[in-house]
Amino acid sequence: MAAAVRRRLPRGMLGAIVVTLLLALYVWAIVGRGVAMIRTGEPVVVAIGIGALILPLLVVLLIAAEFRLATRVQRMADTLAATGELPVDDLPRSPGGRVDRAAADAAFAPYRDAVEAEPESWRAWYHLAFAYDAAGDRKRARAALRKASSLY
Numbered sequence: 133m134a135a136a137v138r139r140r141l142p143r144g145m146l147g148a149i150v151v152t153l154l155l156a157l158y159v160w161a162i163v164g165r166g167v168a169m170i171r172t173g174e175p176v177v178v179a180i181g182i183g184a185l186i187l188p189l190l191v192v193l194l195i196a197a198e199f200r201l202a203t204r205v206q207r208m209a210d211t212l213a214a215t216g217e218l219p220v221d222d223l224p225r226s227p228g229g230r231v232d233r234a235a236a237d238a239a240f241a242p243y244r245d246a247v248e249a250e251p252e253s254w255r256a257w258y259h260l261a262f263a264y265d266a267a268g269d270r271k272r273a274r275a276a277l278r279k280a281s282s283l284y
Contacts, residue, residue, distance in 0.1 A: 148202070152195060159188040204281040208258055217255065219262040236267040247276075254283035 162184055169181025212218040223239060224232045243263040246256040261276035 145202075148199075152199075155191070155195065159192060162188050201278065201281055204284055205277055208254065208280060208284055212255065212258065219259055221262075221266065223266055231266050231268070233268070236263075239263060240267055252283060254280045257283060 166181045166184030166188075169177045169184060172178065172181075209218060223235045226232065240263045243256070243260045246253070247260045250256050257276050257280035261273045261280060264270075264273035264276055
């Protein structure tokens with residue numbers, strides 16, 4: 133009899149879910165306050181109440197977008213792992229764990245060249261994102277991951 137295969141949650145997912153649930157509780161409380169303010173009928177309090185409803189809505193939309201990106205990135209990683217193309221972090225590190233900047237910069241060029249050669253390849257953008265991350269450029273790494281996700 134074959135043992136049931138149990139799929140584990142990706143690392144960090146449980147923490148993200150717990151924080152999101154706590155945020156949902158907070159949003160619920162804020163929405164209740166916002167509705168109570170709107171019901172007063174006083175123009176200034178109503179305006180504050182509307183603002184109190186808009187902010188949680190924006191937060192929820194941003195969190196939903198981040199979860200969507202995270203699930204797509206995980207699917208891309210699974211696809212790359214299945215074909216043996218998952219990036220390997222083998223750059224030299226300092227005793228404190230920081231990536232050697234010169235080595236990261238040297239390793240970056242082939243990934244940039246791959247994206248320039250195939251700008252519509254999600255795989256190239258995914259690898260570029262991890263090269264940016266190794267080089268310490270988190271902003272560009274996230275932008276490259278978003279691009280990879282949109283092409284996936």
